Amino acid sequence: MASPLREQIIATAKAWVKAHNDRDPQATNLPPQGDKDAEGYVAFQARAFPLFATYHAELVDVVVDEAQLKAVLYLNSNATAAVPDVTELYKNQYVHKLTLTEDAKLVKLFDSFVDSAGMLAFMGKVFAAAGGASEGEK
Template sequence: MSPSLRDQLLQTAHAYLDAHNNRDSDGILGFCAPACIHRAGPPTVKSPDRNNEEYASFNVEVFKVLHTYLATITDAVVDDVSKKVVLSVEAKATADAGEYENEYVILLKMTEDGKQVVEQYDFVDSHRMIEWMGKLGEFAQETWEKK
């Protein structure tokens, strides 16, 4: 018996996030429709919209910086009429530059069958993100000066 549309949407959302936790670029893209758009906000984060290829390249670079990464869903809202899932997520990671922690609200718009993402919008705590980017910059500067 196949899952209900609501269950399918939630299952896809969990699997999509698991692919990120596993740093599996092919797995991530396997859940994306060919014309999927990846957005991030708020505008203070200054993140461009990305297609699948750009999003995969971006993730490869992020995965290089992080030793560990774990995003945990703390809440989920599913709208099976509009084919949307909203996730409340807490993320933790480690890197040479230090510990990273942040909160996200992720909106996933899905295909009619609920098996692929057609649009992803990550709303991130921009204050924490800007602080993290500063730490990365300081670490890079210190590392460069030691060479």
């Protein structure tokens, strides 16, 4: 039988994935930080997500570490572009490590490992078709 803490960690991880599938996702870093990396991430997401017509991340597997209040998520995603000139389907794989609050109800930190080659190639086409430069071209 799974412990209540393990079940809470998994429930929080699933809610985190669901938030990424919502059309109007919002992210909060706790504690609030003004470091350049966080701002760059938020700026890229704010610019990139409106360029997707659809986006869906599917949780494939989760590994839980109760002692450290961490969950490692294995995700597959697919999306379509919101610009008509890009007709190929975006597919990617992610590994996200979530560090949770003491009650395991909120994500306070996450590390994201993404197949950046696939993402950059797709987003480069989308940004070009939308009339802007991709992040890699700046």
